[in-house]
Amino acid sequence: MREITYTEYSDEDLPSIVRFWNASFSTWPNAVRMTAHLYRTRVVELNTGVEAFEPKGFILAWDGKKIVGYCHSGTRSGVVCRRLYDGWEGGSEGFIALIYVAKDYRNRGIGTELMRRAKQYLYGTARIVIDGQVFNPFYGNSAGPATCFFGTTEGISVPDEDEAAKKFFSREGFEKRYTGVALEVALSSVSLKRVGATRNAAEDNGVMFRTKKNVSPTIGMPERISLQYDASQTFDSFYAVRDGLTIGIVVSYPMKGLVSKEKKAAIYHLEVSKDARGIGLGEALLSSALVDLKSRRQMKKCETLTLQEVSPEALKLYKKVGFKEMRRWAIY
Numbered sequence: 001m002r003e004i005t006y007t008e009y010s011d012e013d014l015p016s017i018v019r020f021w022n023a024s025f026s027t028w029p030n031a032v033r034m035t036a037h038l039y040r041t042r043v044v045e046l047n048t049g050v051e052a053f054e055p056k057g058f059i060l061a062w063d064g065k066k067i068v069g070y071c072h073s074g075t076r077s078g079v080v081c082r083r084l085y086d087g088w089e090g091g092s093e094g095f096i097a098l099i100y101v102a103k104d105y106r107n108r109g110i111g112t113e114l115m116r117r118a119k120q121y122l123y124g125t126a127r128i129v130i131d132g133q134v135f136n137p138f139y140g141n142s143a144g145p146a147t148c149f150f151g152t153t154e155g156i157s158v159p160d161e162d163e164a165a166k167k168f169f170s171r172e173g174f175e176k177r178y179t180g181v182a183l184e185v186a187l188s189s190v191s192l193k194r195v196g197a198t199r200n201a202a203e204d205n206g207v208m209f210r211t212k213k214n215v216s217p218t219i220g221m222p223e224r225i226s227l228q229y230d231a232s233q234t235f236d237s238f239y240a241v242r243d244g245l246t247i248g249i250v251v252s253y254p255m256k257g258l259v260s261k262e263k264k265a266a267i268y269h270l271e272v273s274k275d276a277r278g279i280g281l282g283e284a285l286l287s288s289a290l291v292d293l294k295s296r297r298q299m300k301k302c303e304t305l306t307l308q309e310v311s312p313e314a315l316k317l318y319k320k321v322g323f324k325e326m327r328r329w330a331i332y
Contacts, residue, residue, distance in 0.1 A: 002063055004110055006117060009058035013067075014039065017060075019029050020067040021149075024100060026296035029182070029327065030264075030303070031150040032257045042149075043072075043138045050080050051095075051137050059103070059117045061110050069101035072138065081126075087330050094119075097131045097138045098156060099132025104166075112159070130174050130332035132157055144229030145253040145268035152182055152305045153266035157329035166330055174237055176292035178307045178331040181315060183323035185302050187294040190322065195291050198284035202240065205279045207247070209288065212237045217246040219273050235268065236297075238289045240281055249277040250285040254297055263294045270314060290321065307331065 007013075014036050016026060021034040032038070044053050061069040069200050076084070077092040096118060102113045122128050130156065133139075140155025140329050141148050148155045157180060158165045191216070199209060210217075214258075216227040216237045230329045235253035252268040258264065267289065272282045293299040304323065306314045 003061045003116075004068065004105075006058050006106070006113065007062065009055040009060065011044075011295045013042070015062060016065070016067045017070070019275055020070070020102070020238055024102060025150045026259050028150040030148065030153065031244070031259045031320070032147060033259050034149070038257075042269060044313060046070040046138055050076060052082070053138070057118065057121045059121075060112055061105075061114055063105070069099075069110050071099040071118045072097040073118040075122065075125060079180050081146050092120030092125045094125035094128040095131040096128065096227075098332055105211065106202075111168055113171075130169065132332045134289075142289055144233045145235040145266075146230070146233050147255045147257060147266075148255070152180055152329055153268070153303050154180075154305050154320045157331055160170060160328035160330045162330075169332060174332055176330045176332060178309050178327035180305050180331045181308050182305065182316075182326045182329065183304050183318050183320075185290065185304060185323045187290060187299055190287070190290045190294050195284070195287040198287055201280045202284045206242050207276075207279070207281060208241045209284070210239050210241060211292070212239070216251055216269070219246055219271050220251060221246060236289070238285050238292070240276070240285060242276065248272040248281045248285050252289045252291045252302070254293075254299060255303075263298060264295060265299040265302045267302065270304075270317075282314075283321060286317065286321050305329070 018034050018036050018039055025031050045148055046053055051074055058072045058148060060067055062262055073094060073096050076095065081093050086133045099111065099114055119128065125209045131280045134224065136155045137143055139149050146306055151157050160179060210223065213236055214231065216232065217223045217239050218225050218227060222244055223241050240248040249269065249271055250267060252267050255264045270282065270286065289317040290302060293302055305320060308315055
Protein backbone atom coordinates (compact mmCIF):
# COMPACT_ATOMS: atom_id res chain seq x y z
CA MET A 1 0.00 0.00 0.00
CA ARG A 2 1.57 3.24 -1.17
CA GLU A 3 1.74 6.31 1.02
CA ILE A 4 -0.90 8.94 0.26
CA THR A 5 0.63 12.29 -0.62
CA TYR A 6 -0.95 15.73 -0.42
CA THR A 7 -0.47 18.79 -2.61
CA GLU A 8 -2.01 22.19 -3.24
CA TYR A 9 -3.78 22.90 -6.52
CA SER A 10 -1.85 23.67 -9.68
CA ASP A 11 -3.19 24.07 -13.21
CA GLU A 12 -1.43 20.85 -14.21
CA ASP A 13 -3.82 18.97 -11.91
CA LEU A 14 -6.97 19.94 -13.81
CA PRO A 15 -7.16 16.87 -16.11
CA SER A 16 -6.75 14.57 -13.09
CA ILE A 17 -9.42 16.50 -11.17
CA VAL A 18 -11.86 16.09 -14.07
CA ARG A 19 -11.20 12.33 -14.23
CA PHE A 20 -11.68 12.03 -10.47
CA TRP A 21 -14.87 14.08 -10.61
CA ASN A 22 -16.52 12.06 -13.37
CA ALA A 23 -15.50 8.76 -11.77
CA SER A 24 -16.90 9.88 -8.41
CA PHE A 25 -20.10 11.73 -9.27
CA SER A 26 -21.42 10.61 -12.66
CA THR A 27 -24.02 8.33 -11.03
CA TRP A 28 -25.18 10.92 -8.49
CA PRO A 29 -28.55 12.65 -8.95
CA ASN A 30 -28.44 15.52 -11.46
CA ALA A 31 -24.78 14.89 -12.28
CA VAL A 32 -23.28 17.08 -15.00
CA ARG A 33 -20.55 15.68 -17.26
CA MET A 34 -17.44 17.56 -16.17
CA THR A 35 -14.88 18.98 -18.59
CA ALA A 36 -11.69 20.93 -18.00
CA HIS A 37 -13.25 24.03 -19.53
CA LEU A 38 -16.36 23.80 -17.35
CA TYR A 39 -14.38 23.26 -14.15
CA ARG A 40 -11.98 26.06 -14.98
CA THR A 41 -14.69 28.61 -15.75
CA ARG A 42 -17.12 27.64 -12.97
CA VAL A 43 -14.59 26.96 -10.19
CA VAL A 44 -10.96 27.92 -10.80
CA GLU A 45 -11.63 31.29 -12.44
CA LEU A 46 -14.62 32.19 -10.25
CA ASN A 47 -14.47 35.51 -8.43
CA THR A 48 -17.83 36.76 -7.20
CA GLY A 49 -16.44 39.63 -5.18
CA VAL A 50 -17.46 37.64 -2.11
CA GLU A 51 -15.52 34.43 -2.80
CA ALA A 52 -12.65 33.63 -5.13
CA PHE A 53 -10.73 30.44 -5.84
CA GLU A 54 -7.71 30.07 -3.54
CA PRO A 55 -5.17 27.51 -4.85
CA LYS A 56 -3.49 27.07 -1.46
CA GLY A 57 -6.85 26.14 0.07
CA PHE A 58 -7.50 23.46 -2.55
CA ILE A 59 -5.84 20.33 -1.17
CA LEU A 60 -5.48 17.13 -3.19
CA ALA A 61 -4.82 13.59 -1.94
CA TRP A 62 -2.85 11.35 -4.31
CA ASP A 63 -2.13 7.65 -4.60
CA GLY A 64 0.77 7.82 -7.01
CA LYS A 65 -0.50 9.80 -10.00
CA LYS A 66 -4.18 9.26 -9.17
CA ILE A 67 -6.32 11.68 -7.17
CA VAL A 68 -8.22 9.84 -4.44
CA GLY A 69 -9.75 12.81 -2.65
CA TYR A 70 -9.68 16.56 -2.25
CA CYS A 71 -10.84 19.39 -0.05
CA HIS A 72 -11.70 22.80 -1.47
CA SER A 73 -11.55 25.53 1.18
CA GLY A 74 -11.43 29.31 1.12
CA THR A 75 -12.14 32.54 2.98
CA ARG A 76 -14.49 35.52 3.04
CA SER A 77 -13.20 38.82 4.37
CA GLY A 78 -14.58 40.48 7.49
CA VAL A 79 -15.92 43.32 5.33
CA VAL A 80 -17.90 40.84 3.25
CA CYS A 81 -19.16 38.98 6.34
CA ARG A 82 -20.46 42.19 7.88
CA ARG A 83 -22.46 42.69 4.71
CA LEU A 84 -23.73 39.10 4.67
CA TYR A 85 -24.51 38.52 8.35
CA ASP A 86 -26.45 40.80 10.69
CA GLY A 87 -24.42 41.63 13.78
CA TRP A 88 -21.18 40.07 12.51
CA GLU A 89 -18.36 41.19 14.80
CA GLY A 90 -15.63 38.75 13.84
CA GLY A 91 -12.96 38.89 11.20
CA SER A 92 -12.86 36.69 8.13
CA GLU A 93 -14.85 33.48 7.70
CA GLY A 94 -13.47 30.18 6.43
CA PHE A 95 -15.52 27.79 4.34
CA ILE A 96 -15.32 24.24 3.05
CA ALA A 97 -16.80 24.26 -0.45
CA LEU A 98 -16.33 20.53 -1.06
CA ILE A 99 -14.59 17.54 0.51
CA TYR A 100 -14.72 14.05 -0.94
CA VAL A 101 -12.73 10.82 -0.76
CA ALA A 102 -13.06 7.98 -3.27
CA LYS A 103 -15.03 5.06 -1.84
CA ASP A 104 -12.17 2.57 -2.17
CA TYR A 105 -9.93 4.84 -0.08
CA ARG A 106 -12.18 5.55 2.87
CA ASN A 107 -11.45 4.59 6.48
CA ARG A 108 -7.76 5.33 5.95
CA GLY A 109 -7.76 8.79 7.53
CA ILE A 110 -7.59 10.64 4.21
CA GLY A 111 -10.68 12.75 4.85
CA THR A 112 -9.41 13.60 8.33
CA GLU A 113 -6.04 14.66 6.94
CA LEU A 114 -7.63 16.74 4.19
CA MET A 115 -9.80 18.49 6.76
CA ARG A 116 -6.83 19.02 9.07
CA ARG A 117 -4.87 20.70 6.31
CA ALA A 118 -7.87 22.82 5.33
CA LYS A 119 -8.37 23.95 8.92
CA GLN A 120 -4.68 24.76 9.13
CA TYR A 121 -5.02 26.91 6.01
CA LEU A 122 -8.08 28.62 7.49
CA TYR A 123 -6.45 29.17 10.90
CA GLY A 124 -7.20 32.64 12.22
CA THR A 125 -10.66 32.97 10.68
CA ALA A 126 -13.52 33.72 13.07
CA ARG A 127 -15.27 30.48 12.17
CA ILE A 128 -15.34 27.74 9.55
CA VAL A 129 -18.56 26.65 7.84
CA ILE A 130 -19.57 23.93 5.41
CA ASP A 131 -20.66 25.98 2.42
CA GLY A 132 -23.66 23.95 1.41
CA GLN A 133 -26.42 24.49 -1.10
CA VAL A 134 -27.23 27.79 -2.72
CA PHE A 135 -24.63 29.62 -0.62
CA ASN A 136 -21.85 27.72 -2.37
CA PRO A 137 -20.91 29.71 -5.50
CA PHE A 138 -18.44 27.13 -6.78
CA TYR A 139 -20.68 24.06 -6.77
CA GLY A 140 -24.07 25.61 -5.99
CA ASN A 141 -26.00 28.36 -7.75
CA SER A 142 -25.76 31.42 -5.53
CA ALA A 143 -24.92 33.43 -8.66
CA GLY A 144 -28.34 32.68 -10.14
CA PRO A 145 -30.58 29.97 -11.59
CA ALA A 146 -27.98 27.73 -13.22
CA THR A 147 -27.56 23.95 -13.26
CA CYS A 148 -25.40 22.75 -10.38
CA PHE A 149 -22.76 20.06 -10.85
CA PHE A 150 -24.58 17.30 -8.94
CA GLY A 151 -26.91 16.72 -6.02
CA THR A 152 -29.86 18.98 -5.41
CA THR A 153 -31.14 21.67 -7.74
CA GLU A 154 -29.37 24.21 -5.52
CA GLY A 155 -26.01 22.56 -5.04
CA ILE A 156 -24.01 19.79 -3.46
CA SER A 157 -25.12 18.18 -0.23
CA VAL A 158 -24.70 15.00 1.76
CA PRO A 159 -27.32 12.28 1.16
CA ASP A 160 -29.31 12.13 4.39
CA GLU A 161 -28.90 8.35 4.53
CA ASP A 162 -25.08 8.63 4.47
CA GLU A 163 -24.53 8.14 8.19
CA ALA A 164 -20.76 7.73 7.79
CA ALA A 165 -20.41 11.15 6.17
CA LYS A 166 -22.60 12.79 8.80
CA LYS A 167 -20.56 11.19 11.59
CA PHE A 168 -17.38 12.44 9.94
CA PHE A 169 -18.66 16.02 9.84
CA SER A 170 -19.87 15.72 13.42
CA ARG A 171 -16.40 14.59 14.56
CA GLU A 172 -14.96 17.59 12.75
CA GLY A 173 -17.32 19.94 14.60
CA PHE A 174 -20.06 20.45 11.98
CA GLU A 175 -23.70 19.56 12.53
CA LYS A 176 -26.58 19.25 10.09
CA ARG A 177 -28.74 22.38 10.03
CA TYR A 178 -31.67 21.26 7.91
CA THR A 179 -33.17 18.36 6.03
CA GLY A 180 -33.55 19.20 2.36
CA VAL A 181 -36.45 17.45 0.64
CA ALA A 182 -35.98 16.90 -3.10
CA LEU A 183 -39.28 16.72 -4.97
CA GLU A 184 -40.05 15.89 -8.58
CA VAL A 185 -43.10 16.00 -10.83
CA ALA A 186 -43.70 14.35 -14.20
CA LEU A 187 -44.91 17.20 -16.38
CA SER A 188 -47.21 14.88 -18.31
CA SER A 189 -49.51 15.07 -15.29
CA VAL A 190 -49.80 18.87 -15.34
CA SER A 191 -53.24 20.17 -16.31
CA LEU A 192 -53.87 23.44 -18.16
CA LYS A 193 -57.45 23.40 -16.86
CA ARG A 194 -56.19 23.51 -13.29
CA VAL A 195 -53.97 26.50 -14.07
CA GLY A 196 -56.95 28.45 -15.36
CA ALA A 197 -58.99 27.74 -12.25
CA THR A 198 -56.25 28.81 -9.83
CA ARG A 199 -55.43 31.96 -11.81
CA ASN A 200 -59.09 32.98 -12.00
CA ALA A 201 -59.39 32.78 -8.23
CA ALA A 202 -56.35 35.04 -7.78
CA GLU A 203 -57.52 37.49 -10.46
CA ASP A 204 -60.78 37.88 -8.57
CA ASN A 205 -58.62 39.38 -5.81
CA GLY A 206 -57.12 42.03 -8.10
CA VAL A 207 -54.01 40.09 -9.12
CA MET A 208 -52.43 40.37 -12.57
CA PHE A 209 -50.01 37.75 -13.90
CA ARG A 210 -46.84 38.45 -15.84
CA THR A 211 -44.01 36.46 -17.43
CA LYS A 212 -40.45 37.57 -18.13
CA LYS A 213 -37.39 35.79 -19.49
CA ASN A 214 -34.01 36.12 -17.74
CA VAL A 215 -35.34 38.80 -15.37
CA SER A 216 -36.47 38.25 -11.77
CA PRO A 217 -38.75 40.94 -10.26
CA THR A 218 -38.36 41.61 -6.53
CA ILE A 219 -41.12 40.86 -4.01
CA GLY A 220 -42.67 43.98 -2.50
CA MET A 221 -41.22 46.28 -5.16
CA PRO A 222 -42.52 47.76 -8.43
CA GLU A 223 -42.15 45.16 -11.17
CA ARG A 224 -39.50 47.20 -12.98
CA ILE A 225 -37.13 46.55 -10.05
CA SER A 226 -35.52 43.18 -10.65
CA LEU A 227 -32.65 40.97 -9.55
CA GLN A 228 -29.94 40.74 -12.18
CA TYR A 229 -28.11 37.49 -12.78
CA ASP A 230 -25.31 36.38 -15.08
CA ALA A 231 -26.37 37.18 -18.64
CA SER A 232 -25.46 33.67 -19.79
CA GLN A 233 -28.17 32.08 -17.64
CA THR A 234 -31.51 31.04 -19.11
CA PHE A 235 -34.56 31.18 -16.85
CA ASP A 236 -38.19 32.25 -16.72
CA SER A 237 -40.00 34.29 -14.10
CA PHE A 238 -43.72 33.90 -13.51
CA TYR A 239 -44.87 36.64 -11.19
CA ALA A 240 -47.97 38.34 -9.86
CA VAL A 241 -48.63 42.06 -9.48
CA ARG A 242 -51.22 43.88 -7.39
CA ASP A 243 -51.43 47.65 -6.97
CA GLY A 244 -48.21 48.00 -8.96
CA LEU A 245 -46.13 45.79 -6.66
CA THR A 246 -44.78 42.28 -7.19
CA ILE A 247 -46.48 40.02 -4.65
CA GLY A 248 -45.46 36.55 -5.83
CA ILE A 249 -42.90 34.87 -8.05
CA VAL A 250 -41.73 31.49 -9.33
CA VAL A 251 -38.43 31.20 -11.20
CA SER A 252 -37.68 28.08 -13.26
CA TYR A 253 -34.74 27.05 -15.42
CA PRO A 254 -33.86 24.14 -17.74
CA MET A 255 -31.13 21.88 -16.35
CA LYS A 256 -28.30 21.61 -18.86
CA GLY A 257 -25.55 19.08 -19.46
CA LEU A 258 -26.95 16.25 -17.33
CA VAL A 259 -25.17 12.91 -17.66
CA SER A 260 -28.61 11.26 -17.80
CA LYS A 261 -29.61 13.52 -20.74
CA GLU A 262 -33.03 13.92 -19.13
CA LYS A 263 -35.14 16.85 -20.26
CA LYS A 264 -35.49 18.16 -16.75
CA ALA A 265 -36.12 21.62 -15.34
CA ALA A 266 -35.85 23.03 -11.84
CA ILE A 267 -37.69 25.51 -9.66
CA TYR A 268 -35.09 27.98 -8.40
CA HIS A 269 -37.24 30.34 -6.39
CA LEU A 270 -40.81 30.40 -5.05
CA GLU A 271 -42.05 33.25 -2.91
CA VAL A 272 -45.36 34.91 -2.07
CA SER A 273 -45.53 38.06 0.06
CA LYS A 274 -47.15 37.56 3.45
CA ASP A 275 -50.07 39.87 2.74
CA ALA A 276 -50.95 37.94 -0.45
CA ARG A 277 -51.15 34.46 1.00
CA GLY A 278 -54.34 32.46 1.31
CA ILE A 279 -55.79 33.27 -2.14
CA GLY A 280 -54.13 30.43 -4.08
CA LEU A 281 -51.44 32.64 -5.57
CA GLY A 282 -48.56 30.24 -4.99
CA GLU A 283 -50.46 27.38 -6.62
CA ALA A 284 -51.41 29.56 -9.60
CA LEU A 285 -47.82 30.69 -10.20
CA LEU A 286 -46.32 27.24 -9.72
CA SER A 287 -48.89 25.61 -12.00
CA SER A 288 -48.26 28.28 -14.66
CA ALA A 289 -44.53 27.61 -14.54
CA LEU A 290 -45.05 23.85 -14.90
CA VAL A 291 -47.37 24.23 -17.88
CA ASP A 292 -44.84 26.50 -19.58
CA LEU A 293 -42.01 24.04 -18.95
CA LYS A 294 -44.12 21.29 -20.46
CA SER A 295 -45.46 23.13 -23.51
CA ARG A 296 -42.86 25.72 -24.48
CA ARG A 297 -39.64 24.32 -23.02
CA GLN A 298 -40.60 20.71 -23.87
CA MET A 299 -39.37 19.47 -20.50
CA LYS A 300 -40.42 16.06 -19.17
CA LYS A 301 -39.75 16.50 -15.45
CA CYS A 302 -39.31 19.28 -12.94
CA GLU A 303 -37.42 19.07 -9.66
CA THR A 304 -37.12 21.36 -6.68
CA LEU A 305 -35.73 21.44 -3.16
CA THR A 306 -37.40 22.71 -0.03
CA LEU A 307 -36.34 22.76 3.60
CA GLN A 308 -38.92 20.96 5.69
CA GLU A 309 -37.99 22.71 8.94
CA VAL A 310 -37.98 26.18 7.36
CA SER A 311 -41.02 26.08 5.09
CA PRO A 312 -43.54 23.30 5.70
CA GLU A 313 -46.09 25.38 3.74
CA ALA A 314 -43.94 25.19 0.61
CA LEU A 315 -43.67 21.42 0.97
CA LYS A 316 -47.47 21.15 1.12
CA LEU A 317 -47.85 23.39 -1.93
CA TYR A 318 -45.43 21.38 -4.05
CA LYS A 319 -47.20 18.15 -3.17
CA LYS A 320 -50.58 19.72 -3.91
CA VAL A 321 -49.61 20.40 -7.54
CA GLY A 322 -48.21 16.90 -8.03
CA PHE A 323 -44.61 16.88 -6.79
CA LYS A 324 -43.49 13.68 -5.07
CA GLU A 325 -40.61 13.24 -2.65
CA MET A 326 -37.57 11.65 -4.32
CA ARG A 327 -34.80 11.83 -1.72
CA ARG A 328 -33.54 13.73 1.31
CA TRP A 329 -30.31 15.64 1.80
CA ALA A 330 -28.43 16.80 4.88
CA ILE A 331 -27.85 20.55 4.67
CA TYR A 332 -24.87 21.93 6.61
